[in-house]
Amino acid sequence: MSTTTTSSSSNAPRPGGSAPLGDHAVARVGYGAMQLERLRGDRDAAVSLLRRAVELGIDHVDTAQFYGDGLSNGLLREALRPEDGVTIVSKIGADPHSGGPAPMRPAQKPAELRASVEDNLRSLGVDQIPVVNLRRMEGRVSIPVPDDQIVDLDDQLAAMTAMRDEGLVGAFGLSSVTLETLRRALPAGVACVQNPYSLVARDDEELLELCEAEGIAWVPFFPLGSAFPGMPKVVDVPEVRTAAQALGVTPSQVGLAWLLHRSPRTLLIPGTTSVGHLEENVAAGDIVLDASTLAALDASVPPAAGSIA
Numbered sequence: 201m202s203t204t205t206t207s208s209s210s211n212a213p214r215p216g217g218s219a220p221l222g223d224h225a226v227a228r229v230g231y232g233a234m235q236l237e238r239l240r241g242d243r244d245a246a247v248s249l250l251r252r253a254v255e256l257g258i259d260h261v262d263t264a265q266f267y268g269d270g271l272s273n274g275l276l277r278e279a280l281r282p283e284d285g286v287t288i289v290s291k292i293g294a295d296p297h298s299g300g301p302a303p304m305r306p307a308q309k310p311a312e313l314r315a316s317v318e319d320n321l322r323s324l325g326v327d328q329i330p331v332v333n334l335r336r337m338e339g340r341v342s343i344p345v346p347d348d349q350i351v352d353l354d355d356q357l358a359a360m361t362a363m364r365d366e367g368l369v370g371a372f373g374l375s376s377v378t379l380e381t382l383r384r385a386l387p388a389g390v391a392c393v394q395n396p397y398s399l400v401a402r403d404d405e406e407l408l409e410l411c412e413a414e415g416i417a418w419v420p421f422f423p424l425g426s427a428f429p430g431m432p433k434v435v436d437v438p439e440v441r442t443a444a445q446a447l448g449v450t451p452s453q454v455g456l457a458w459l460l461h462r463s464p465r466t467l468l469i470p471g472t473t474s475v476g477h478l479e480e481n482v483a484a485g486d487i488v489l490d491a492s493t494l495a496a497l498d499a500s501v502p503p504a505a506g507s508i509a
């Protein structure tokens with residue numbers, strides 16, 4: 201499935217080769233724009249980082265209106281040009297909530313989903329969002345979910361399908377869903393699934409396997425264990441550190457390479473504010489893990505939250 205075709209404007213090889221995302225072929229190493237919030241005070245640095253990503257062949261960027269209350273989308277609009285050929289994937293199901301107890305609040309109702317797509321279209325400055333993930337409030341949810349925000353999946357799928365038919369979105373995916381939800385949604389056509397998954401979070405193996413069987417892109421979020429303090433980190437896994445030392449690469453690169461090896465359907469969206477880390481993440485697309493290294497990584501046990509190896 202992987203190829204080494206180049207991305208549109210940079211002529212750089214697609215990092216990690218390419219794999220399908222709906223009707224698009226994208227680099228298997230992409231970029232997650234959530235961390236751009238941390239560059240709020242340095243817009244030039246954020247734009248330079250995004251330009252460097254394009255130069256390196258990245259042509260798949262994950263975003264949301266609720267990342268910095270439009271900040272990440274505005275930066276993408278400023279930094280990216282149509283000729284860059286970047287497939288932007290946004291997500292809906294929550295709205296920014298500046299001044300609230302959390303920076304976002306659930307917005308799961310069909311009319312709210314449509315309003316969120318319209319907000320994304322405006323802030324990204326596009327007529328169509330190539331892919332939009334419906335972020336469900338299933339599983340572990342870190343924000344309060346009032347009863348009226350528990351919305352039937354079929355009603356949401358009807359809204360997503362209507363927006364796809366109207367051309368507001370090119371395709372849609374699902375985020376933070378259970379195996380059962382994905383099974384129910386399959387007839388509607390699902391381009392990708394975005395759930396937390398990494399060497400330290402492997403609860404969703406069955407979901408991954410269903411994505412493989414159905415030809416759906418698997419786009420793990422928190423591929424390194426997130427930037428949140430207290431959550432287990434991939435770089436703290438002893439087997440990851442051992443492999444990194446043996447290969448002369450960084451522990452983060454081993455964690456990303458493992459995800460790429462885990463499934464040909466995997467598309468990476470690591471988040472970073474650092475050009476150096478961005479370059480390392482792209483280079484992780486070239487790392488080959490042999491069978492014994494993979495076996496050791498597969499057998500590793502996630503460290504307890506907050507622990508350091």
Ligand SMILES: NC(=O)c1ccc[n+]([C@@H]2O[C@H](COP(=O)([O-])OP(=O)(O)OC[C@H]3O[C@@H](n4cnc5c(N)ncnc54)[C@H](OP(=O)(O)O)[C@@H]3O)[C@@H](O)[C@H]2O)c1
Binds near residue numbers: 421474480
């Ligand atoms: N669907 C959803 O509900 C959902 C939820 C959360 C996130 N997401 C998406 O998933 C993307 C990835 O998740 P994430 O950004 O939260 O977490 P992540 O990619 O697992 O980790 C990001 C953290 O890793 C660090 N990092 C990145 N590359 C590194 C490297 N080469 N070496 C050392 N440290 C490195 C970053 O710090 P530096 O800035 O210092 O590099 C940052 O602290 C997000 O950006 C977002 O687009 C989706």
